[in-house]
Amino acid sequence: MIKALELTDLVKKYKNFEAVAGLSLTVAEGEIFALVGPNGVGKSTTLKMIATILTPTSGSVKVFGLDASRDAHAVRELISYLPEEAGAYKNLTGREYLEFMAMVFLKDKARALAAAGEGGLLSGLGPRLGDKIKTYSKGMARKLLLARAVMIKPRLAILDEPTTGLDIVNGYEIRKTIKALAAGGMTFVISSHNMGEIEYLSDRIAVINNGRLLACDTPAALKTRFATDDLEEVFIKLTQ
Amino acid sequence: MNIFFVLLKKEIKELLTRQLLFTIVATLLVFQLIGGLVGSHNKASAARSGIVLLDLDRTALSGRVTKALGGGKAKLTLYAGGGIETALAAPELGAENSFMVIPAGLEGELKAGRPASVEFYSRFKKNASGLGPAMSASRIRRAAQAASAEISAWLLERNAPGLAPAFLMDPAPAREFAVVDGRTAEVSLAQVIGFIQSQTFFFPVAVFFIVILSAQMIMTAVASEKENKTLETLLSSPLDRRLLVMSKLAAASLIAALLSGAYMLGMRSFMAGVTGLGADPSVAVAAAGPALAKLGLMLTTSGYLLVGLSVLFCILCALSIAFILGIMAEDVKSIQAMMTPLMLAYLMPIFIDLSTAHTGLKVLLYAIPFTHAFMAPQNVMMGNYSQVLWGIAYQAAVFAACVTIAARLFSGDALLTMRFRFPGSR
Ligand SMILES: Nc1ncnc2c1ncn2[C@@H]1O[C@H](COP(=O)(O)OP(=O)(O)OP(=O)(O)O)[C@@H](O)[C@H]1O
Numbered sequence: 001m002i003k004a005l006e007l008t009d010l011v012k013k014y015k016n017f018e019a020v021a022g023l024s025l026t027v028a029e030g031e032i033f034a035l036v037g038p039n040g041v042g043k044s045t046t047l048k049m050i051a052t053i054l055t056p057t058s059g060s061v062k063v064f065g066l067d068a069s070r071d072a073h074a075v076r077e078l079i080s081y082l083p084e085e086a087g088a089y090k091n092l093t094g095r096e097y098l099e100f101m102a103m104v105f106l107k108d109k110a111r112a113l114a115a116a117g118e119g120g121l122l123s124g125l126g127p128r129l130g131d132k133i134k135t136y137s138k139g140m141a142r143k144l145l146l147a148r149a150v151m152i153k154p155r156l157a158i159l160d161e162p163t164t165g166l167d168i169v170n171g172y173e174i175r176k177t178i179k180a181l182a183a184g185g186m187t188f189v190i191s192s193h194n195m196g197e198i199e200y201l202s203d204r205i206a207v208i209n210n211g212r213l214l215a216c217d218t219p220a221a222l223k224t225r226f227a228t229d230d231l232e233e234v235f236i237k238l239t240q
Numbered sequence: 241m242n243i244f245f246v247l248l249k250k251e252i253k254e255l256l257t258r259q260l261l262f263t264i265v266a267t268l269l270v271f272q273l274i275g276g277l278v279g280s281h282n283k284a285s286a287a288r289s290g291i292v293l294l295d296l297d298r299t300a301l302s303g304r305v306t307k308a309l310g311g312g313k314a315k316l317t318l319y320a321g322g323g324i325e326t327a328l329a330a331p332e333l334g335a336e337n338s339f340m341v342i343p344a345g346l347e348g349e350l351k352a353g354r355p356a357s358v359e360f361y362s363r364f365k366k367n368a369s370g371l372g373p374a375m376s377a378s379r380i381r382r383a384a385q386a387a388s389a390e391i392s393a394w395l396l397e398r399n400a401p402g403l404a405p406a407f408l409m410d411p412a413p414a415r416e417f418a419v420v421d422g423r424t425a426e427v428s429l430a431q432v433i434g435f436i437q438s439q440t441f442f443f444p445v446a447v448f449f450i451v452i453l454s455a456q457m458i459m460t461a462v463a464s465e466k467e468n469k470t471l472e473t474l475l476s477s478p479l480d481r482r483l484l485v486m487s488k489l490a491a492a493s494l495i496a497a498l499l500s501g502a503y504m505l506g507m508r509s510f511m512a513g514v515t516g517l518g519a520d521p522s523v524a525v526a527a528a529g530p531a532l533a534k535l536g537l538m539l540t541t542s543g544y545l546l547v548g549l550s551v552l553f554c555i556l557c558a559l560s561i562a563f564i565l566g567i568m569a570e571d572v573k574s575i576q577a578m579m580t581p582l583m584l585a586y587l588m589p590i591f592i593d594l595s596t597a598h599t600g601l602k603v604l605l606y607a608i609p610f611t612h613a614f615m616a617p618q619n620v621m622m623g624n625y626s627q628v629l630w631g632i633a634y635q636a637a638v639f640a641a642c643v644t645i646a647a648r649l650f651s652g653d654a655l656l657t658m659r660f661r662f663p664g665s666r
């Protein structure tokens with residue numbers, strides 16, 4: 001069976017600094033896969049290479065069998081990427097933003113309007129969708145961007161710290177949405193610093209340090225391996 | 241194509257904020273207001289002060305001079321209270337700055353064939369500013385000429401009766417002809433120069449507004465998309481990158497055209513208010529129109545088309561260069577610093593005379609694509625069509641190169657990893 005994502009000996013150098021140093025892993029379709037690790041170990045860099053906006057220095061990224069460098073355009077038809085700390089067009093309203101982005105991805109007016117309508121529901125912003133984005137709070141903007149990322153029903157959703165800045169209720173709702181979408185067959189690659197969230201959401205976890213893979217398994221298997229029932233302890237033991 | 245308009249609409253919505261609209265309206269109002277105020281101030285000060293005439297001679301001749309001056313433009317005040325010292329000290333003449341004295345015995349001296357003089361006094365105030373001093377200088381010059389003409393006429397009538405004084409004073413008046421490219425027409429030199437200047441100065445200023453405004457807009461648009469990471473999202477979408485570049489270029493030029501239209505309108509009413517000449521400076525040369533046309537100086541339709549094309553490519557070059565600078569900009573704040581070299585490159589050809597510059601400088605100036613747009617009206621006027629066409633070709637090449645570079649930057653890592661900083665801008 002074709003893998004949703006396959007990284008092989010992936011390396012990314014910024015000038016002389018190796019941010020990602022030989023990463024290999026695979027993600028199956030419908031899986032929620034989490035990248036965890038301390039700050040600055042190359043999580044976002046890896047996600048950007050999967051999202052086709054950075055080219056690997058060496059190694060390869062394959063999305064549903066397509067090479068992210070050579071078949072970048074075909075890969076872009078399958079993915080949706082949410083950058084960390086992303087913003088939106090401040091002078092558009094929430095609804096205008098969703099409709100614009102749906103048009104960019106789907107190129108068909110009827111389909112775009114339907115997707116934007118669904119995005120509006122997913123965002124949970126209700127009547128505030130008619131307001132300009134510059135009047136939104138940080139969490140509201142984040143919910144809008146998350147809704148944007150999944151409303152177009154990508155085969156692979158790449159979410160960089162999706163719930164950062166969200167309150168408990170909203171974070172909970174977003175997690176439920178992600179789980180439901182994955183049950184419907186959407187594949188997720190996310191990065192996060194919230195161990196509770198990772199444990200609840202992800203089927204498998206990759207722990208990364210200094211651009212290298214330290215461990216890659218289900219949360220339960222990792223906890224057994226380190227003889228603890230706290231995922232944070234696993235994380236600390238691995239990265240020390 | 242459909243998606244292009246979706247992109248264009250979004251760009252315009254992002255750029256055309258309420259604040260920008262407010263700026264346009266405010267600019268128009270400020271220009272209008274200042275123009276009106278300055279204009280009415282100048283008119284008022286012109287009306288307030290005229291010439292104070294002290295006739296100490298009180299003869300038939302001085303009466304004639306007084307009458308001739310009274311028919312002139314400046315307001316004439318007759319003062320009979322004494323000599324120049326008392327006039328200067330008189331409180332009721334405190335606002336007057338120009339005084340003319342016809343000394344006692346003028347007629348007698350002239351009748352006896354001895355030269356004599358008429359005196360002019362100009363009072364300067366330490367806090368004088370604006371156009372006041374210049375206006376009183378021209379007032380005095382006109383009065384002196386009128387008085388001198390009248391006195392000469394009086395002398396001629398006495399000594400050469402039967403001959404018209406006007407004929408004697410200027411028996412062979414000068415006729416001015418201008419020669420352009422072998423074509424000759426009767427027109428005053430001042431009018432030709434005025435016309436050429438209006439074409440070579442007002443025109444670059446108008447283009448300058450469009451270029452700077454749109455360049456700034458497009459840089460801000462690119463840099464803010466970068467800062468907000470909305471660009472990363474767009475780049476991970478299956479959208480054609482060239483569409484992305486083109487929609488930004490198109491939106492910025494559309495709004496820039498609107499803005500510069502507003503500025504030019506404001507400028508016009510400002511100039512009209514200040515000069516009191518009426519809205520169009522070309523009205524002054526309109527009378528010379530047929531002569532200028534005969535010289536081939538008026539642009540024909542195809543001439544205008546050529547100039548327009550050159551300006552269009554000038555704007556496109558500026559926009560695409562600004563686009564690249566925007567990609568390299570660290571964030572929106574560094575835009576101001578990035579604008580400076582672009583503005584310098586633009587202004588250089590305005591202030592340096594190409595015909596006298598030495599070769600190295602000339603090559604440098606011709607390498608700046610904007611130069612060709614400035615030269616276009618002059619070249620078209622002078623019939624150097626091939627030079628204009630070569631200029632357009634060069635501009636088109638620069639534009640194509642810049643778009644290629646921009647698209648290349650868009651598809652590589654550079655957009656995400658390049659950080660361009662000016663030393664000192666932190
Ligand atoms: N454009 C760049 N130029 C140079 N170095 C960079 C660039 N972007 C990232 N890096 C470096 O690469 C390393 C990995 O960065 P990355 O953003 O992938 O980390 P991360 O794991 O996402 O961290 P965080 O948890 O803080 O988001 C860091 O050391 C960072 O300094």
Ligand SMILES: [Mg+2]
Pocket residue numbers: 043044045084160
């Ligand atoms: Mg990160």
